[in-house]
Amino acid sequence: MNTLLKLNEVKLQIEKKIILNIPDLQIVQGEFLGVMGPNGAGKSTLLKLLAFLECHSSGVLSYLGKELSASTISLETRRKFSIALQQSLLLDGTVFQNIALGLKLRKVPKKEIKKKVDYWMETFKISHLAQKNALTLSGGEAQRVNLARAMAVGPDILFLDEPFSALDFPTKIKLMEDFKHIAAKSNTTTVFVSHDLAEIRYLTTTLAIMLDGQIKQSGLTSDVLEHPNLDTASFLNEWKKFY
Amino acid sequence: MNLLVDGLLKALAMLRSGDNEIITIATLTAKVSLTSIFFSTLLGLPLGMVLGLSKFKGRRLLLTFINLGMGLPPVVAGLWITLLLWRSGPLGQFSLLYTPTAIIMAQFIVSLPIIVGLTCSTFQQISDKLLLQIKALGATRTQTLFILLKETKIGIFAAIIAGLGRIIAEVGAAMMVGGNIQGDTRILTTSIVMEVSKGNFDIALALSFILMSAAFLITGSITFLQQRKRNA
Known part of the structure; x- marks a missing residue:
């Protein structure tokens, strides 16, 4: 399988504190990688680093074999990634305008924008909201728009930072079901950060457990969850009490 | 109460009669006010954006001076401009006083x-x-600024309205640097001060109604732009 992103001895250090220390991590095409860990483990920082939105202090971070960093990446390459955060962060405008934004920034022709936005609105079941102001949407609707906006640009890698965590349970379940189907159909390589075992188990194929800025265990999701190592067992066992 | 009604009626009469002097004064008022707000917006907007978005040494001190400037007494500004434009001042050669x-x-x-x-x-x-999300959507710096301008239009228009309000209310500096010369630098506020000092309260009131009507029209237009696409 084609390796898209590769990290080798990557560290992020702020003043004297090492925030992230990733000796080795690869993200291959079509993978749905979950990054799980408690609050403050460095999951979101890792996501920003992988999306070239934050500079690493040392080590090698490469995309398609080419060494890059947030300060050296070209706009063209940065546009190959897309991100959806926990908060939907929609802009003042219609749902259509919000989903179209990434395409508009890339100067995609209007006709093509319409075609793509219509497709993604239909896929995320929000076509009826097209002309509604995005700031008036419910949490679930807003998160659908957020995900559609991220998918509309056709990213090589999609980064998701706990996009379901602020939703109520029924809304979350419905959206996760739909998203799992959409992700499988589009075969988009996805890195999904979460602290929720149920979300990770349901959506991801591979899993990396992060504790204190380090990946303590990684592999197939089922393997990691079935056979946690000494470092991850106590963290995972706490979760397993509830699931 | 009678004085107010008289003033209002006089204002209407002045406008209806097409009084040349009133038209000259009102036109000059609009011209100087709109020109000043244009230039202060042109410079103030990017300066405010940079100060709001960036971090650099001395930023807090600069902000303190700007906040101090928000309460700058117009007569102080007038005095500085006068000294600057005075015949022997640094810009005296341009005869702008x-x-x-x-x-x-x-x-x-x-x-x-x-x-x-x-x-x-x-x-x-x-x-x-939000900045991270916009960057992640693939925006260039210029595109980011335009998105942010659109997102913050309510605050920006509020800043322009507040600036315009200060300009419209300003009289001390205009009097000092303009001199209230008939047909040349007389504007509505300086005329009001002059008429009050002459004891012509009805004319002063009439001029104040004209000033407030003009201010209402300009501020109303900006408020319309600010609140466009919002209900109620």
Whole structure:
């Protein structure tokens, strides 16, 4: 399988504190990688680093074999990634305008924008909201728009930072079901950060457990969850009490 | 109460009769006010954006001066401009004192800190996550600025309205640097002061109604732009 992103001895250090220390991590095409860990483990920082939105202090971070960093990446390459955060962060405008934004920034022709936005609105079941102001949407609707906006640009890698965590349970379940189907159909390589075992188990194929800025265990999701190592067992066992 | 009614009726009569002097004064008022707000917005907006979005050494000190400038007494601004434009001053060779340009300069000085300060506050409220999201969507720096301008239009228009309010209310500096010369630098506020000093309260009131009507029209247009696409 084609390796898209590769990290080798990557560290992020702020003043004297090492925030992230990733000796080795690869993200291959079509993978749905979950990054799980408690609050403050460095999951979101890792996501920003992988999306070239934050500079690493040392080590090698490469995309398609080419060494890059947030300060050296070209706009063209940065546009190959897309991100959806926990908060939907929609802009003042219609749902259509919000989903179209990434395409508009890339100067995609209007006709093509319409075609793509219509497709993604239909896929995320929000076509009826097209002309509604995005700031008036419910949490679930807003998160659908957020995900559609991220998918509309056709990213090589999609980064998701706990996009379901602020939703109520029924809304979350419905959206996760739909998203799992959409992700499988589009075969988009996805890195999904979460602290929720149920979300990770349901959506991801591979899993990396992060504790204190380090990946303590990684592999197939089922393997990691079935056979946690000494470092991850106590963290995972706490979760397993509830699931 | 009678005085108010008289003033209102006089204002209507002045406008209906097409009084040349009133038209000249009102036109000059609009011209200098709009010119000053144009230039203070042109400079204040980018300055406020930079101050609100960036971090650099001395930023806090600069902000303190800008906040101080928001309360700058117009007569102080007038005094500075006068010294600057005085025949022996640094810009004396341009003979700008007692001209509409001098009034524009004074109004620019008093409104600039308001626009910079309020724009800066508006931009400081933009969350880092929104900036990250916009960057992640693939926006260039220029595209980011345009998106942010659109997102903060309510705050920006509020800054412009506040700046304009200061300009419209300003009289001390205009009097000092303009001299209230009939047909040349007389504007509505300086005329009001003059008429009050002459004891012509009805004319002063009439002029104040004209001033407030003009202010209402301009501020109303900006408010319309600010609140467009919003219900109620």
